[in-house]
Amino acid sequence: MAKAQTLRGLCPVTNATLTVAQRLVTGKWKFIILWRLSEGTRRFNELQKQIPHISQGILTQQLRELERDGIVFREVYKEIPPKVEYSLTEIGQSFIPILNDIFGWINSYNRKKEKQEKPPTTVSKISPRDNAGSAEGCSCGDNCTCGENCTCGS
Template sequence: MPACPVETTLSLIGDKWKVLVLRDLITGTKRFGELKKSIGTVSQKVLTAQIRDMVENGLVHRKVYAEVPPRMEYSLTELGQSLQPVLDAMRNWGEDYKSKNA
């Protein structure tokens, strides 16, 4: 981990797609297709890699159901949920910026 805490945070969620996945999972459990549809322009390969990275870092939980075809659901772990204030601050800042520069 980097010595700087800001750099640590950025290394975990500094990608545009990761932040959007977190935004969507804050409201509850989602399937891959729901995330892909909500985010839109991301490729399946990139989204899969980003989610996999967040699972490995303990931010996202992946639940696999023993069905054919396999069904997977994603939700935030307790650690991932602890990012809510960060996402709220980003949303508030974005809203302020948009209102002042509209």
């Protein structure tokens, strides 16, 4: 039996550090919002278009929470019509490597689960033409459903 891994002896119930970490990232859309903002500054409508299933109210709420926590910066331009842009703060930028690790772990997890659930079959190669406009079949494991091409570079 493999030795259990620990997080440096931290108790997940009584340790305030874990509670803060959980509060910071709790929210169905926060990882996706942070991912989009890691690509650069975005206006509200841009974010809403890039996250098609999020409601305006939830996007507003989660952006406010991320701003309150010092992860997202909200810049309001005094012009008519009003212009507001969102970007990552220095603290938000420092979370991007962690977010990359989380997405990498999720991709690995999904591949392992897929292998467990599917009986072995013959593997057919996917030609680039069969894969145009999506990330399905990409070696990084991404399966993009928003219609964007995979940006992993493979």
